[in-house]
Amino acid sequence: MSYEEIFILGWLANIFMIFVNILVVLMVVKTNDALKLKEQSIQLNELKKEYDKYYPYHKQMTLLAYMLPFTGFFKVGFKLFEMFLFLSKNKEANVYNFIEYKYTKEIQKAKDT
Numbered sequence: 769m770s771y772e773e774i775f776i777l778g779w780l781a782n783i784f785m786i787f788v789n790i791l792v793v794l795m796v797v798k799t800n801d802a803l804k805l806k807e808q809s810i811q812l813n814e815l816k817k818e819y820d821k822y823y824p825y826h827k828q829m830t831l832l833a834y835m836l837p838f839t840g841f842f843k844v845g846f847k848l849f850e851m852f853l854f855l856s857k858n859k860e861a862n863v864y865n866f867i868e869y870k871y872t873k874e875i876q877k878a879k880d881t
Contacts, residue, residue, distance in 0.1 A: 774837065775837045777837070778836075778837020778838040779837055781840075782834050782837070782839070782840035782841050784841070785840055785844040786834070786840070788848070789844060796863050808864045812864070812867060812868065812871070815868065815871040815872065819871050819874060851863065851866050854866045854869065
């Protein structure tokens with residue numbers, strides 16, 4: 769297998785994970801009502817603004833991860849696995865609770881350093 773084929777396979781894996789992300793978003797939107805989603809969006813937006821203060825290059829790093837072969841695949845795959853474990857341990861939790869937990873944990877970690 770040549771380097772070119774490996775790179776193409778890695779980018780295809782990254783593209784696959786983009787579609788998996790879109791599928792998760794569609795499933796969350798489908799299972800919640802619009803008002804609840806709006807409230808959660810406002811709360812997550814506030815957390816995201818605070819998160820961006822501590823990690824200003826987060827967006828660029830995410831784009832870079834999808835440009836590098838396999839990096840986005842493993843990054844998203846790990847997040848999905850982490851979300852699965854969180855949701856299986858916390859039976860009453862949903863994706864919003866997981867995202868809120870992750871933002872809060874990362875912000876607290878940045879404040880402590």
